[in-house]
Amino acid sequence: MIRKYRKLFFLCAFLCFGGNGNAQNVALKTNALYWGATTPNASVEIGLSRKFTTDWQLAYNPWTFKDDRKMRFWLVQPELRYWFCESFEGHFVGIHLHGAQYYGGFSDKRYDGYLAGGGVTYGYNWILSSHWNLEALIGAGYARLWYKESPRIPCSKCHEDKTKDYWGLTKLAISVSYIF
Numbered sequence: 572m573i574r575k576y577r578k579l580f581f582l583c584a585f586l587c588f589g590g591n592g593n594a595q596n597v598a599l600k601t602n603a604l605y606w607g608a609t610t611p612n613a614s615v616e617i618g619l620s621r622k623f624t625t626d627w628q629l630a631y632n633p634w635t636f637k638d639d640r641k642m643r644f645w646l647v648q649p650e651l652r653y654w655f656c657e658s659f660e661g662h663f664v665g666i667h668l669h670g671a672q673y674y675g676g677f678s679d680k681r682y683d684g685y686l687a688g689g690g691v692t693y694g695y696n697w698i699l700s701s702h703w704n705l706e707a708l709i710g711a712g713y714a715r716l717w718y719k720e721s722p723r724i725p726c727s728k729c730h731e732d733k734t735k736d737y738w739g740l741t742k743l744a745i746s747v748s749y750i751f
Contacts, residue, residue: 598659600706600748605630614746618658626650626665639723644673648742650692659704659750665692667710667742676723683730684718690741702750710742 596618605612612630619625628648635641650667654660668689676682690712697705714737721730 596658596751598704598748598750600626600746602628602630602744602746604743604745608632609634614748616652616659616748621657622654624652624654624658624663626652626667640677641675642673642677643675644671646671652692652694659696659748660698661696663692663694663696665694665710666690667692667712669714669741673718679723681721681723682718683721684716686714686716686737688712688714688737688741692742694744696748704748704750706744706746706748708742708744708746709740711739712741713738714741 598614598616600614600616602612602614610630610632612628614626614628616624616626626649628646628650630644630646632642632644634643646669648667648669650665652663652665655662655664666689668687670685670687672685674681674683690710692708692710694706694708699705716735716737718733718735719730720733
């Protein structure tokens, strides 16, 4: 079991830090659509070569709204991208993974669970200036959700364990990025 996690750690470290150290190889980004949904988020994209980058997106929503409505969650979405022109410019395609933990609900039910999955992405990156870019992307794929469903009023004995398979939109972004 430890070997399995060790291999996963080294793969993630390679994707994160395996790029060369040339100028304009790292971008710090934020997704405006997440901010519109009151979800703070940030993303770091690292150039691995002239045509490949890896993007690591993190999002966290800690809020409780009026009438105890909430959807608290954290999300991580690593992605490997292939650029048709060169890194941080023009069209790209990618493959992404996602994992999240969530708690909340907006109706008479509460959901407490996890999700994991992956998908494919298509996007385009516009150069605004020497350091600023605008990126739009869409991704589709799969997510497996496993959760406890309970009445809105917490009850440790009243929950029901459920699972769900989701196929559809898994990533949508309009991001502003600063390239170092």
